[in-house]
Amino acid sequence: MTEPRTRPAGIDGSTLPGPYGVGAYAAKLREFLRERPRVQLFGEVWNLRLSRAKVYLELRDSDGAVACSMWRDDLDALALGTNALADGAQVVVAGGLDYYAGSRTSSPSFSFAITALRVAGEGDLLAQLDRLRKTLDAEGLFAPQKRLPRPALPRTIGVVTGEGGKARDDVLAGLRRRGWQGRLVWAFAPVQDRHAAPRITAALQDLAATGAVDVIVVARGGGSLADLFCFCDETLCRTIALLGVPVIASVGHHTDRTLIDDVAALSCSTPTHAAESAVPVHCLEAHAGVLAVARRLDVHSRRAAASRADPRAALAGAGRAPGRRTPAAAPAHARDPRRRSAPRADRAGAQRSQGARARPQGARGHHRRARRHTPERAGDRARRARPGADPRTRVRARHRRGRRDRHERGCGAACRRRAAALRRRRGGCDDHGPR
DSSP states (O other), X not given: OOOOSSOOOOOTTOOSOOOXXXXXXXXXXXXXXHTSOOEEEEEEEEEEEEOSSEEEEEEEOSSOEEEEEEEHHHHHHHOOOTTSSOTTEEEEEEEEEEEEOOOSSSOOEEEEEEEXXXXXXXXXXXXXXXXXXXXXXXXXXXXXXHXXXXXXXXXXXXXXXXXXXXXXXXXXHHHHHHTOOSEEEEEEOOOSSXXXXXXXXXXXXXXXXXXXXXXXXXXXXXXXXXXTGGGGOHHHHHHHHHOXXXXXXXESOTXXXXXXXXXXXXXXXXXXXXXXXXXXXXXXXXXXXXXXXXXXXXXXXXXXXXXHXXXXXXXXXXXXXXXXXXXXTSOHHHHOHHHHHSOHHHHHHHHHHHHHHHSOTTOHHHHHHHHHTOHHHHHHHXXXXXXXXXXHHHHHHHHHHHHHHHHHHHSOHHHHHHHHHHHHHHSSBTTTBOO
């Protein structure tokens, strides 16, 4: 873009002088403002910004505000100390009006050039904020929200934020990180100016009135104390304290503290942290854990069904100590090392001795069976059945059949086949011999 070489004609019918070039007029305006008398002002510091060369701030009171600037070297020469000059501080400044004319690539600016500064104490707005905080705390309005239960996995989340702000993207990023797939209800409202507090209050009331929202997130990015002052509104704080839905506040950075942070159920440093706090459970990890538990339950149910189908496995499982696993289907000789090394002729005796040790000595059923099979009783029954036969021969034959049947029930199929072959040859079993 090039400047016109010749001055264009003015507006027809206008009696005002000109037209003049912008640069020439800006230079004249700067000379005029610098010629104004130097004065002293007092007010509260807001929007303090430090650069390499200058310090920018705003002086405010209840009636107005003035943009101010000061050279960084002049501020360092005052040696005010750390954090002496901060937002909300009451200061007295001396200086005059100044104007930066700007250029083709920079914007013009008007400011009050400060040449001297003195910190006068805490500002009225900060003192008013501190009094309001103490009043709300004395009325017990900081506790109701913190007593509300917050669901671990909410179905619906309401969000109050600016429509074009970055806080919206941060909330979505936090929810995606949790793997949450529920319903999200947006309530857009201005988050900076004198109209922000009533609009935020109305948005919160509308979300709570639906009855379907489980938790509400109020999100706003960083800014100066003046930009965040709308979140210190008394009506807004009282509304949040009386809501029946938990509110998570995320206003400014971790160094900023507003009244809504004290009243809300939870205060977070960033909108991403607020979204993750609204969904405490990581959905993907929880889903994987549920699947693992389901697989373990399926394995245990199959084992329980198998043990009920096989009574021997159920009895073996009931007799062993908790935490020990013994294969129910393992053969007896695999579980007892003595049976693997002992000859076959000694196995029947080992089985009888182990069975005798396993049975209680005072069991009444055992003695009844012993008395029932004594030779005297068997001989009496034989003599009563056949008076002419030899009773001892019948008793021995009966005892051989009983021992043979008991042995076949305890041995396997191979042993039973071998016992049958031996009986055909010599009328007995290989373990017991001919009788």
